[in-house]
Every structure is written in C-alpha cells, then in structure tokens.
Amino acid sequence: MSMLKEFREFAMRGNVVDLAVGVIIGAAFGKIVSSLVADIIMPPLGLLIGGIDFKQFVLTLRPAVGDTPAVVMHYGVFIQNVFDFIIVAFAIFMAIKLINKLNRKKKEEPKAPPAPTKEEVLLTEIRDILKQQKERI
Template sequence: MSMVKEFREFIARGNVIDLAVGVIIGAAFNGIVKSLVDQVIMPPIGLLTGGLDFSKLEWVLRPEDPATEAIEKVSVQYGAFINTLIQFFIVAMVVFLLVKVVNGIRRADAAEPAPAAPPAPTPEEKLLTEIRDLLAKT
C-alpha cells in the first residue's frame, strides 16, 4: 500500500477529523475564556482590591535605566500568570462539566434494556418450516 493512500485512509477516519474539529473549537474557546477573564472577571476583582490591575503586577528584578538604553527592565510578571491560572481553571471546569454530561448520557444509554429477543417459534411455525424445507429439496 502506498504511503499516500495509507495517509489518506488515516485522515479519512472519523476520530482524526473529530480531533481536528475539537482542536479548532478549543482554540476559539480559548479566546472567549481569555476575554472573559481579562475583561469581565478581573476588573471587578481589581475594583475590590482598590483598583489593582492584576495583569500589570510584576516583581522587578532589574529596573530600566532611562539614561542608558542598553539596560532593559527585567521582571517576573506574576499578575499575568494569575490571569492565566484563572483562565485554566475556567477551561478545566467547562471540560469537567462537558465530560460529566457525556458520561451521564453514556450511563443512561447503558441503563436502557436491550431489545427483547424475538419470541421462539410456535410448534405450528416449526412444522410449517420443516414442510417448506422438505418441499424446497424436491
């Protein structure tokens, strides 16, 4: 089998396409969560903390020297990290809820009784079947 044909079969499988769709939707969802955290959740939290903007919190290791352009500021931006942690927890909660719903649906499907087997043929039906089979042989 040629490599191109094998690759085409691999891509055509449903699970690979489902994965691609999931990655694309996940990337779009990431933008929504980032906007939610940066523009909706963090401003009220900053207001409660006296107008503090978490995204600008940093620990300066070396301040910028305005006299010398060669020395740049070096800082640890822990405020941006806090925002990223909040984004992670929101995404984790949504994924958890999604998995919980899917598992509930799977449990409900598993709990449904299997369809009943067709009833056994009556003695008359067995006799008619035997007669049919004998007539077919002749």
C-alpha cells in the same frame, strides 16, 4: 505518486480529522474562556481588592538603564492564566459530567424483553403440562 496517496489516506482517516476538529474547537473555546476571565471575571475581582488590574502586578528584577529595558516578571499575568486554567478545567469537567450523565441515561433505559419465539412458547407449554401432570400424581 504512491507516497502522495499514502499521505492522503493518512490525513483523511477518521481519527486524524476528528483530532483536527477537536484542536480547532478547543482553541476557539480557549479564546472564549480567556476573554471571560480577562474581561468579565478579573475586573470585578480587581475592584474587590482595591481597583487593581492583575496584569499590572509585576516584579522588577533589574530596572531600565539607558537603552537597556527593565527585566520584569509579570506575575499578575500568571495569576490570570491560573484563573483561565481553573475555569477551563471546570468547564471541561462539567461538560464531561453532562455527557456521562446523558450516556448513563441511555444505557439505563429499561428495554422491553424480546417477545418469546415459537419454540420458547411451545417449550413453556410443555413444561406447564408436565408440571400439572406431576401435581396430579
């Protein structure tokens, strides 16, 4: 029973739960960006280079013979994945830059100095009186 309790405490730690949420959101974000690249960016880019779909770029290493399938290197898919990575990295960079900018604004907001305590007011008055007496001499 103590092993189960230990595991539950481990699994419910704040860091583990935060990490799990981050991984799930990251996976969903990755799907969105992959769709953005595959369905929105790559078709016009393929059209610009002559109507070619990047996924069709292949290098046949060994042609199909009989029942043996061809050995094919799909470098077009690799190119698309590179675009995916660049866009995801840029999106994360921009998000972190925005978060840092917002955090900096919070830190840079001028805070009003705290009101002086009664002791500080009294000491300031004593200092001023001593200064006036010294100037009279």
